[in-house]
Amino acid sequence: MSAPWMKQALVGVDRAPSFQVDSEVAGLLDAVLAQSDDPALAFSRAAGIMTACRLAAVTLDPAVTPPVPAVGDAGELTQEHPWFPLLGPSFVEGPVRLQHEICERVAAIRACLPAPLLPVALDAGKRSQTLRTALLAAIGQRGRWLAQFNSAWQFAVDGAGEVDASNDRRLxxxxxxxxxxxxxxxxxxxxAAQARDLLQAQFGELPAKERLELVAVLAQELGKADETLLASLLLKDRSRDVRQLAARLLAQLPQSAHAQQLVAWLQPLLAQKRGLLGRSWQCDAPTQADPAWASAAIDATRPQHDSLGERAWWLYQLVRQVPLSWWTSHTGMNAAELLAWAAKGDWKAALYRGWHERVDAADRDWIEAMLASRDREFGYEMSGLLAMLPMAAREKHWPRTLDQLSKDGTLVEIVASCALGETLSADFSRALLADLHTCVENDRLRYDFGLRAQLPELAALMHPDALAEWRSPSLRGDETPAQAESIREFERVAAVRRTLHAHHARPPILIDPIPEPR
Amino acid sequence: MGVALTTEQVLALAPDAASAKAAAGLTGTNHWVLLGGDDDAVWGECKGSGAKPYQTQVDLAALLSRCTCPSRKFPCKHGLALLLLYAQQAAGLPRADRPAWVGEWLASRKEKAEKKEQAAKAPVDPVAAAEAALKREAGRWKRIESGCADLQLWIADQFRRGLASFGPEQRKEWAAMAARMVDAQAPGLAQQLQDALDAMSAGSSRQDEAIERLGLLQLINEGVSRREQLSPERLADLRVALGWPHDKEDVVAGSDTVEDDWQVLGQLVIARDERLNERRIWLHGRESGRYALLLDYAHNSKGWESYWSETSYRARLSFYPGTMPLRAVVTAQAPSPAQAWPGVSLEHAIEQASHWFAANPWQPQVPMLLASATPVLQEGGWMLHTAAGTLSLRTHESSAWSLLAFSGGHPVSVMGEWDGRRLRPLVAQHPVEPTRRWALVGEEVAT
Structure with missing residues (x-):
């Protein structure tokens, strides 16, 4: 519909329309317009004629430049592959843990996801950042090509994931x-030195968030040579978070000036006293702020709403920087003894909070002691502590019945402490699966919302060997819709995983790349 | 048991994705207290939320199911699950004697079919019947004429007032006029008016489409007032546009019947409203070279009249009358060997679509086969790039992305519906390896 027609139709037709049109149609239009005294009626008839004329000649819009086509993928899963029907629904319905496993399994057989399913897979990657690394390994060249057209999929654009060494620097x-x-x-x-130089060369141009994440990489292969850079960050960086991170890293270098300064501050606060039962350690907090703390990322001013008092706040900031190994070597007490000792003193809250922030995967005995203490300070972040332990060590802290797990909230911990790609041991999985039958039969599932909500995640966490032995529970027929839905979800995830692992022994099912048409 | 089914064929019967998913969850035999089958039917009792299990049965010849569950979907998840079990178990469901409730249902189906057949054969007074039919027809024309006269004035009023003033009040007026057309026994006009209303409601980007739709409606009004001067074929076009197609029996009895190897080019199910699904299956005859449309509706719990899951059928089609007949009804069908899509040049495809619309501007869509076209996303709009230019695509965002992913920026063969403005892609094939194909998945609500 041309502009003059549109204009008239929009503003209103109050007089006889007159338009420049093709000569043959013009005669027809004139005849139609002459049939009626009503200009609006004549206009509507003429609009019909013009439309019929337009429809009778399909007109294509001017050509556009199509994008550079994608390179063919050799291992795209075909519709005949047994995994094919499972993939689309799994990427739409989740859970992320299952999607991650799919990506890993697909990559393991050197295949890639079927092209028509790439949009739902990339959408899943858009929603879950943790899925992305695995996803990039499964979407192939076609997926990276597709990602360039959608701003939400930029995480997968060409250049990410598998790239050869020559492209590394470009990343x-x-x-x-x-x-x-x-x-x-x-x-x-x-x-390590080259990586540090690389970071240092660009440091001034980076925003605080990026600086923080990149400096954290220095924790890997941390050495004396990093002290200069970290010390300068500790003094000069504009971001408090970066300064605190630099301080924490420096504290891990025992020979660094910062680490020695911390010990010099902390050591006088710990004193050995002689009592009736022998010598014992006593801890005190600083009595006044030291202006030198400013250069060690220690704030003299307590945040207004912090639960710690002013002196405890100062102590906590010292404690959170000093490696936990210093405490054991300096006092001669092990982690459990130190926790028990601190619990009896005046500065328990400051010490516990500081130690909790300081602990990392290398401090295995500290983690075990913190978990064993069942103290509220560590109870808030049990999953974080558990995640630092190997799976076998973690499972020792968990009850082996769903009933108990659900009752004390440990089920959520289990799920939260397992990273994507991790599964429970076969033995522990078997115990939980056997118990799931009981929960279905004894109505626990009917009344326990928490347990129902975690079932799909649990299905994604079970060891594949245990899952292969899983038999559906017999239903009584009086299940509530929520109950039936949760069982269905568990079975759905379990069925997908069983299929994914049933074919692991088979050779990769690949198809030859089809020559792309010219 | 007589019919061989695959899981994919069963899932294709699902009314929606949720039903398919729910049915898949019911394929464990522990959900069923009874399972059985024979050559004609399969049946089972499925545990539900009530005290009594649901009695589910499927007539294998027609793939029609019946269930005592309260679901309004058809087939329900229990019917689908039963078919999935049947498809998945190579040895079939355990053979058993039919329970009484299965026997009764099958017998009642048979009885109804026989009654229908007898009614068709029953002698009627042809003169009296013809007179009654003529009287009914005259009555309907009278109501349609009255409705069209109102519509004609109403459309002129819209243009007189100017469409720029369109707002909530006008939206109500338009909806009221569409309802008036239903009362006038012209549901086709109501639908077209609703389409125009949708275009107006979409904002300035589709105003021109609304104007064109009103213009075409005005041509229908003209046609109705001059229907006695029209040829029988043009009159048939007009009746279809009014939503008054010919009776299926008349079509089957008509002369335009073609027996051929009909290839299924593409199909689409659209939810017209909560209870009505429309299915369009596009066919191409290998020997005749004709295109055909099988238009089917499933209302409430009724299933589709026929089942089209293979890629090719030897079938006899009877075409509805019209200047360029496309819609047909099938009277006999049997699967036949798969065949490649017809080789159609781009020029011919465009010429053919133009020709169909030139003959009948009121038809909602025509089939279009493009041998080499590349999906492109340009400035937020989806298009199909061809050697002769580009066509706008009419498809949901998710389907468009999926099609783009399938093509990978390479030209693919595309079959779709051309509605005069945009192409709705239904199927795409890899030009070298036709078994690698993309198809519109699930139901799409008209956009």
Whole structure:
């Protein structure tokens, strides 16, 4: 419909329309217009004629330039592959843990996801950042090609994921933050000094968030040579978070000036006193702020709403920086003894909070002691502590019945402490699966919302060997819709995983790349 | 048991994705207290939320199911689950004697079919019947004429007032006029008016479409007032546009019947409203070279009249009358060997679509086969790039992305519906390996 027609139709037709049209149609239009005294009626008839004329000649819009086509993928899963029907629904319905496993399994057989399913897979990656690394390994060249057209899928654009060494540097210069962090990690493992220089060279141009994530990479292969850079960050960086991170890293270098300064501050606060029962350690908090703390990322001013008092706040900030090994070597007490000792003193809250923030995967005895203490300070973040332990060690802290797990909230911990790609041991999985039958039969599932909500995640966490032995529970027929839905969800995830693992022994099912048409 | 089914064929019967998912969850035999089957039917009792299990049965010849559950969907999840079990178990469901409730249902179906057949054969007074039919027809024309006269004035009023003033009040007026057309026994006009209303409601980007739709409605009004001057074919076009197609029996008895190897080019199910699904299956005859449309509706719990899951059928089609007949009804069908899509040049495809619309501007869509076209996303709009230019695509965002992913930026063969403005892609094939194909998945609500 041309502009003059549109204009008349929009503003209103109050007089006889007159338009420039093709000569043959013009005669017809004139005849139609002459049939009626009503200009609006004549206009509507003429609009019908013009439309019929337009429909009778399909007109294509001017050509556009199509994008550069994708390179063919050799291992795209075909519709005949047994995994094919499972993939689309799993990427739409989740859970992320299952999607992650799919990506890993697909990559393991050197295949990639079927092209028509790539949009739902990339959408899943858009929703879940933790899925992305695995997803990139499964979407193939076609997926990376597709991602360039959707701003929400930029995490997967060409250049991410599998790239050859010659492209690596491009990732550092042009990649996303996640790609740059990943690149720096790899460089750090190959040549720690070179990685540090790389970071230092660009440091001034980076925003605080990026600086924080990139400096955290220095924890890997941390050494004396890093002290200069970290010390300068501790003094000069504009971001408090970066300064605190630098302080924490420096504290891990016992020979660094910062670490020695911390010990010099902390040591006088710990004194050995002689009593009736022998010698014992006593802890005190600083009595006044030291202006030198400012250079060690220690705030003299207590936040207004913090639960710690002023002196405890100062103590806590010292404690959170000093490696836990210093406490055991200095006092001669082990982790459990130190926790028990601190619990009896005046500064328990400051010490517990500081130790909790300081603990990492290397402090295995501290983690075990913290978990065993069942103290409220550690109870808030049990999953974080558990996640630092190997799976076998974690399972020792968990009851082996769903009933108990659900009752004390441990089920959520189990799920939260297991990273994507991790599964429970076969033995522990078997115990839980056997108990799931009981929960279905004894109505626990009917009344326990928490348990129902966690079932799909649990299905994704079970060991594949245990899942292969799973038999559906017999239903009584009086299940509530929520109950039936939760069982269905569990069975859905279990069925997908069984299929994914049923074919692991088979050779990769690949198809030859089809020559792309010219 | 007589019919061989695959899981995919069963899932294709699902009314929606939720039903398919729910049915998949009921395929464990522990959900069923009874399972059985014979050559004609399969049946089972499925545990539900009530005290009594649901009695589910499927007539294998027609793939029609019946269930005592309260679901309004058809087939319900229990019917689908039963078919899935049947498809998945190579040895079939355990053979058993039919329970009484299965026997009764099958017998009543048979009885109804026989009654229908007898009614068709029953002698009627042809003169009296013809007179009654003529009287009914005259009555309906009278109501339609009256409705069209109102519509004609109403459309002129809209243009007189100017469409720029369109707002909530006008929206109500338009909806009221569409309802008036239903009362006038012209549901086709109501639908077209609703389409125009949808275009107006979409904002300035589709105002021109609304104007064109009103213009075409005005041509229908003209046609009705001059229907006695029209040829029988043009009159048939007009009746279809009014939503008054010919009776299926008359079509089957008509002369335009073609027996051929009909290839299923593409199909689409659209939810017209909560209770009505429309299915369009596009066919191409290998020998005749004709295109055909099988238009079917499933209302409430009724299933589709026929089942089309293979890629090709030897079938006899009877075409509805019209200047360029496309819609047909099938009277006999049997699967036949798969065949490649017809080779159609781009020029011919465009010429053919133009020709169909030139003959009948009121038809909602025509089939279009493009041998080499590349999906493109340009400035937020989905298009199909061809050597002769681009066509706008009419499809949901998710389907468009999926099609783009399938093509990978390479030209693919596309079959779709051309509605005069945009192409709705239904199927795409890899030009070298036709078994690698993309198809519109699930139901799409008209956009």
């Amino acid at each position: 550092w210069d042009e990649g996303s933050l996640a790609q740059r962090v990943d690149y720096l990690r790899r460089q750090r493992a190959i040549d």
